[in-house]
Amino acid sequence: MSTTAPPTTTGTAACNRSAPAGLLTITQPPQTTIAFFKIAPSQPISFAWNFSYVLSTPASLTVSAICENGNTYPVGPTDGKIPGTATNVVTTRTVPLAQATYTLEIFDERGPGSARAPGLLQPNNALRFALYTPQSYTPIASGWQCTTCKSGALPTAHPAFFCICLTIFVMFASGFAILRNAAR
Numbered sequence: 001m002s003t004t005a006p007p008t009t010t011g012t013a014a015c016n017r018s019a020p021a022g023l024l025t026i027t028q029p030p031q032t033t034i035a036f037f038k039i040a041p042s043q044p045i046s047f048a049w050n051f052s053y054v055l056s057t058p059a060s061l062t063v064s065a066i067c068e069n070g071n072t073y074p075v076g077p078t079d080g081k082i083p084g085t086a087t088n089v090v091t092t093r094t095v096p097l098a099q100a101t102y103t104l105e106i107f108d109e110r111g112p113g114s115a116r117a118p119g120l121l122q123p124n125n126a127l128r129f130a131l132y133t134p135q136s137y138t139p140i141a142s143g144w145q146c147t148t149c150k151s152g153a154l155p156t157a158h159p160a161f162f163c164i165c166l167t168i169f170v171m172f173a174s175g176f177a178i179l180r181n182a183a184r
Contacts, residue, residue, distance in 0.1 A: 019118040022054030024106055026127045028088070035129040039099060047075070047104060047127070048088035055119030058084030058108030065102040066125075073097060075104070084108060101130045 028048035029035035037045045047063070061082050063075040074080030076089040091097075105112060107123035116122055 016055070017118055019055055020053045021116045022056075022119055022121040023052040024049050024054075024121060024124040025052065026104070026106075026124065029127070029129065031127040034101070035127070037129060037131050039097070039131050039133050045091040045129075046088060047091075049106065049124070050087060051121070053119065054121050058121050060084050060109050061086060061121075062105075062107055062109075062112075063089050064105045065097060065129075066105055067098070068101045072105075073102075097131055099131050099133050101128060103128050 025031070026047065026049045028046060037043070061084055063080050063082060065073045065075050067073070075091055076082055082089055103125050104127040105123065105125040107114065108121045110120070112123050112125075114120075114123060
């Protein structure tokens with residue numbers, strides 16, 4: 001874990017009332033997409049972030065993965081609690097996470113629903129990630145079968161292809177009608 005962070009004071013010291021609330025922005029993986037991670041014992045998952053506008057360093061951070069079914073799992077080596085100056089965490093395999101979609105939640109000692117306050121860290125739950133189990137490789141020669149193909153059925157075209165063909169037909173038919181009327 002990295003222990004560098006921009007805040008200079010510790011605890012919930014009084015901050016300038018006009019200061020913005022402190023932000024935590026997840027940088028690894030980017031919080032603008034859903035990240036996919038393979039479930040494998042040799043591949044730990046790393047999360048990293050940076051702080052902005054935090055004027056009072058949190059005493060600790062809690063990092064949790066909230067499953068789509070509502071279950072919450074701690075993330076990191078110490079049941080999800082890490083120093084308030086940490087800027088990353090690496091998952092451990094002590095809590096087996098299942099193949100599902102999760103929301104990463106990071107908050108300070110004030111809790112996940114803490115009120116916005118000038119200079120104090122605002123909880124972050126903007127990152128969604130999914131875990132998957134890779135399928136084993138099956139060579140085509142060993143009798144691999146397409147599970148989504150319909151055997152013996154006619155191939156189906158995309159609806160856009162049908163629309164394009166219909167548009168071209170209407171253009172030619174209209175052009176033919178205009179030329180026929182102009183020849184009269």
